[in-house]
Amino acid sequence: MTxxxxxxxxxxxxxxxxxxxxxxxxxxxxxxxxxxxxxxxAPRLWLSERxxxxxxxxxxxxxxxxxxxxxxxxxxxWNPLPEGVAFGNVTAGRTSAxxxxxxxxxxxAATHACLRGExxxxxxxxxxxxxxxxxxxxxxxxxxxxxxxxxRERVVMMLASSQxxxxxxxxxxxxxxxxxxxxxxxxxxxxxxxxxDLKQRFxxxxxxxALCGLNPHxxxxxxxxxxxxxxxxPAIQQVKHDGIDVAGPLPADTLFSPQxxxxxxxxxxxxxDQGLIPIKALSFGDAVNITLGLPFIRTSVDHxxxxxxxxxxxxxxxxxxxxxKMARLMLMNSxxxxxxxxx
Amino acid sequence: MTxxxxxxxxxxxxxxxxxxxxxxxxxxxxxxxxxxxxxxxAPRLWLSERxxxxxxxxxxxxxxxxxxxxxxxxxxxWNPLPEGVAFGNVTAGRTSAxxxxxxxxxxxAATHACLRGExxxxxxxxxxxxxxxxxxxxxxxxxxxxxxxxxRERVVMMLASSQxxxxxxxxxxxxxxxxxxxxxxxxxxxxxxxxxDLKQRFxxxxxxxALCGLNPHxxxxxxxxxxxxxxxxPAIQQVKHDGIDVAGPLPADTLFSPQxxxxxxxxxxxxxDQGLIPIKALSFGDAVNITLGLPFIRTSVDHxxxxxxxxxxxxxxxxxxxxxKMARLMLMNSxxxxxxxxx
Numbered sequence: 251m252t253x254x255x256x257x258x259x260x261x262x263x264x265x266x267x268x269x270x271x272x273x274x275x276x277x278x279x280x281x282x283x284x285x286x287x288x289x290x291x292a293p294r295l296w297l298s299e300r301x302x303x304x305x306x307x308x309x310x311x312x313x314x315x316x317x318x319x320x321x322x323x324x325x326x327x328w329n330p331l332p333e334g335v336a337f338g339n340v341t342a343g344r345t346s347a348x349x350x351x352x353x354x355x356x357x358x359a360a361t362h363a364c365l366r367g368e369x370x371x372x373x374x375x376x377x378x379x380x381x382x383x384x385x386x387x388x389x390x391x392x393x394x395x396x397x398x399x400x401x402r403e404r405v406v407m408m409l410a411s412s413q414x415x416x417x418x419x420x421x422x423x424x425x426x427x428x429x430x431x432x433x434x435x436x437x438x439x440x441x442x443x444x445x446x447d448l449k450q451r452f453x454x455x456x457x458x459x460a461l462c463g464l465n466p467h468x469x470x471x472x473x474x475x476x477x478x479x480x481x482x483x484p485a486i487q488q489v490k491h492d493g494i495d496v497a498g499p500l501p502a503d504t505l506f507s508p509q510x511x512x513x514x515x516x517x518x519x520x521x522x523d524q525g526l527i528p529i530k531a532l533s534f535g536d537a538v539n540i541t542l543g544l545p546f547i548r549t550s551v552d553h554x555x556x557x558x559x560x561x562x563x564x565x566x567x568x569x570x571x572x573x574x575k576m577a578r579l580m581l582m583n584s585x586x587x588x589x590x591x592x593x
Numbered sequence: 594m595t596x597x598x599x600x601x602x603x604x605x606x607x608x609x610x611x612x613x614x615x616x617x618x619x620x621x622x623x624x625x626x627x628x629x630x631x632x633x634x635a636p637r638l639w640l641s642e643r644x645x646x647x648x649x650x651x652x653x654x655x656x657x658x659x660x661x662x663x664x665x666x667x668x669x670x671w672n673p674l675p676e677g678v679a680f681g682n683v684t685a686g687r688t689s690a691x692x693x694x695x696x697x698x699x700x701x702a703a704t705h706a707c708l709r710g711e712x713x714x715x716x717x718x719x720x721x722x723x724x725x726x727x728x729x730x731x732x733x734x735x736x737x738x739x740x741x742x743x744x745r746e747r748v749v750m751m752l753a754s755s756q757x758x759x760x761x762x763x764x765x766x767x768x769x770x771x772x773x774x775x776x777x778x779x780x781x782x783x784x785x786x787x788x789x790d791l792k793q794r795f796x797x798x799x800x801x802x803a804l805c806g807l808n809p810h811x812x813x814x815x816x817x818x819x820x821x822x823x824x825x826x827p828a829i830q831q832v833k834h835d836g837i838d839v840a841g842p843l844p845a846d847t848l849f850s851p852q853x854x855x856x857x858x859x860x861x862x863x864x865x866d867q868g869l870i871p872i873k874a875l876s877f878g879d880a881v882n883i884t885l886g887l888p889f890i891r892t893s894v895d896h897x898x899x900x901x902x903x904x905x906x907x908x909x910x911x912x913x914x915x916x917x918k919m920a921r922l923m924l925m926n927s928x929x930x931x932x933x934x935x936x
Contacts (some may be wrong), residue, residue: 312606380814424818425806425863429769465767466865475767507877508674520768522809524866526846528874534850 256287258319258578260328260360260369263296266340266349268555270375271300271571272563278325280567284574285326288371289319289369291360293337294327303342303561305372307465311325316368318433330359339360342561350385353377357392364546371547371577372396375570378555390422393541396548403437404445405543407550408516409525410576411533414506416525417444417542428521429464429477437461437485441518447542448515452495453583458516460505461486461498462524468501506532535568538576547580549573601632601662602920603671603703603712606639609683609692611898613718614643615906616913620795621668622649623910625916628669632662632712636680636695636704637670657713658676668859673702676731685904688721693728696720700735704742707889714890714920718913733765736884739891748886749761749786751859752868752895753919754876757849758859759868760787760885771864772820780804780828784861788837788883791858796926803838803848803857804829804841805867811844825863849875880913881919890923892916 258442259325263270275297278285290297294312301308309324319326331337337352357377363369389395397405408417419440420431441459448457462468462475465475472479482499489496496512504510505517506528519525529537539550551569559565618640621628625833633640637655644651652667662669665776674680700720700861706712717735732738740748751760762783763774784802791800804825805811808818815822832839840857847853848860849871862868872880873895882893894912902908 286675420810422813422817424772424812424820426769426772426818426820429767466765468870469767470765474765475769477767477769502866503873504877506870506874508874511874523845524870527849527867527870528811530846531849531851531854531871531874532854534847 253556255287255320256581257368257370258287258316258326259371259372259373259574259581260289260291260363261574262357262360262375262487263292264375265345265353265378265381265555265557266296266337267342267345267560268376268378268557269560269565270555271297272304272560272565273375273551274325275301275304275306275308277564277571277574278308278561281571282323284571288373288574289316289326291329291330291356293329294471296340297304297325297327300342300561306561316363330363331355333354336447339353343557345381345576347381347385350382350387354382354385354387355582357395358399360397364548365400369546370581371549373570373573373577374548374550376551376553376555377460378557392550396544398543400544400546402545403542404439404443405541406447408444408540408542409529409537410508411529411537413532414511414529416529417516417518418522418525419518419520421522424520425523429475430521432464432477432481434481434485434488435591437481440486441485441489441494441496442492443543443545444516444518445489450544451547451580451584452515454515456495457515458513459494459496459516459518460500460510460592461496461518462502462505462520463499466501466503468499503509535566537574538569538573538577540580547577547584549577549580595889597639598630599924600711600713601630601659601669602714602716602917602924603632603706604716604917605700605751606633606635607718608688608696608724608898608900609635609639610685610688610903611719611721612903612908615647615896615903615908616718616894616910617668618644618647618649618651619906619908620910620914620917624872624914625666627914628861631716631917632659632669632671634671634673634699635671636674638681638682639683640668640670640904642683643685643761643904647906648903659706664729673706674698680734686900686902688724690724690727690728693730697725697728697730701742704739706902707891708743710784713924714892716913716916716920717891717893719894719896721898721900735893736764739884739887743887743889745886745888747782747786749783749790751787751883751885752872752880753883754880756875757854759906760859760861761865761868762861762863764865768864768866772818775807775820775824775863777824777828777831777838781831784828784832784837784839785835787859787861788832794885794923794927795858796888797858799826799838802839802859802861803843804836804839804861805845805848805863806842807863809844809846811842830862838924845897878909879913879915880917883919883923888904890920890927892920892923
């Protein structure tokens with residue numbers, strides 16, 4: 251590695267029985283130059299066996315040390331697993347409790363490398379939550395796990411495409427619990443994180459945010475709910491004092507119309523489907539999941555493990571490519587090398 | 594009127610101080626042939642004064658009887674107001690309690706004409722609910738008022754565009770109340786109404802429906818809410834016994850992606866924004882509001898009264914045109930003349 255070379259981007263495979271390995275292999279096969287300075291944080295075997303199944307002939311290099319890896323035209327694997335962690339016996343399409351510990355250990359090792367500044371960003375393929383839960387993984391998903399590892403109390407899930415950026419105030423919870431999960435402090439914190447990261451990582455000098463109302467027509471002057479008046483408006487007023495530009499709360503149904511969505515750099519949504527419905531309607535396959543509020547850049551695909559397609563070759567790898575491109579774009583636009591300062 | 598001429602379509606202006614009159618006048622001015630066999634259920638004055646403000650020169654004919662109206666190239670008004678109902682003094686942009694009774698009376702008269710078979714369909718411009726409420730109008734909106742007049746306990750709000758049709762299980766209520774508002778019987782009834790009207794009024798012989806889950810990822814095997822298992826799935830099973838084709842409950846965020854939405858003739862949504870966000874994101878200005886389950890055809894614009902634009906001429910009239918075209922299309926596709934049978 252030349253001294254000028256920045257630290258590599260790390261990519262984790264998620265569930266090795268899912269389509270994570272397929273997407274990486276197919277994307278590398280189609281566009282090897284996209285993987286310049288990318289290292290896969292996984293045992294080589296998870297990729298080499300799947301490559302054989304798919305009939306893809308790729309040079310895959312494994313090292314036990316992240317720093318020593320560099321070879322143009324090869325797919326680079328850093329195997330971070332301590333000796334003794336079982337990682338073999340992956341059957342495409344069939345999850346197994348035997349790999350759960352290794353899956354978690356790879357994500358952990360990759361995250362710590364980012365936190366130490368030995369990697370510049372993290373790109374993740376999807377995990378199979380049910381398998382990990384049975385092995386004691388006590389997080390609703392990747393995002394919450396990474397937040398814990400980084401010691402951050404609150405992070406923000408964003409989905410971004412060429413059409414739209416949406417940020418979520420709440421994520422994976424029953425719809426009936428959303429209203430009670432909102433409070434002024436947390437909403438204000440999420441608005442601050444979104445504003446901060448749009449400046450810090452997207453290179454926007456004056457980000458324009460809009461906040462969706464929770465209720466239909468943003469409550470229509472409290473005829474259909476009062477969370478707009480009781481929570482959302484006070485949170486907006488709070489962050490406006492810090493010079494953060496937030497419009498709203500605005501009726502969510504018209505906010506995603508073509509005329510309105512282009513007015514804002516990100517639309518902050520009260521709940522999962524309020525943000526994910528429009529971005530997937532407008533940009534399916536092209537949307538990237540981003541975690542804001544971490545001390546490093548993290549992007550992810552917008553699809554699941556698709557176990558039934560693993561090993562079949564019938565997989566779209568556009569989302570992993572978009573996740574990689576988004577991480578690179580964010581690195582390029584980052585106004586200060588936070589990842590190195592954290593090291 | 595020749596004997597072969599079907600009964601006219603009736604159009605109500607809604608709030609006369611809003612943009613309803615503007616939209617009608619501008620649309621007539623741009624495309625008078627669209628108004629062939631359309632009658633405006635309103636006093637002529639509400640249109641003629643606005644026409645003057647807008648500088649539009651149109652022949653507007655008023656009659657006190659619906660049946661006698663017919664003149665090519667003129668905008669026809671049927672004034673259904675009983676003598677003594679005040680309807681004057683409309684100022685563009687300024688609502689007034691003095692016109693509330695007349696607004697309600699026009700909608701009532703037009704609805705009764707449809708129920709008697711003297712009109713073939715109803716197209717409505719937006720009302721200003723706050724003004725009507727203050728005058729004792731005790732309905733969340735048009736839809737519920739029409740249902741009451743027609744003696745229907747349950748109707749279904751649909752929005753339709755060239756891209757998508759969405760039907761709603763609940764409409765104007767706080768988000769936190771949606772989960773408890775759902776029950777198996779009502780969901781099943783809404784699915785039946787949607788199926789019935791897609792056959793009856795859209796000419797689809799075997800409508801394909803999909804039902805959205807309420808919770809993120811449709812609850813992900815009850816990890817995020819149990820309404821899918823407790824309410825939505827049993828409702829689907831119930832209507833499947835009647836031969837109704839309904840898929841779901843499916844994760845709402847992916848259901849509106851281009852690949853999936855084209856598989857269905859309508860997507861049934863649990864709440865207002867779940868359906869209105871995607872259709873307005875994909876088809877703003879082109880979406881038409883339709884009430885299913887009434888004994889007559891009713892369409893409406895997808896916008897509000899926009900009081901600040903009334904009388905300015907800066908108004909898009911595409912939505913009223915789409916609402917008229919949709920009503921005509923539904924009339925053409927109706928497999929049995931229910932409106933006449935009701936007469």
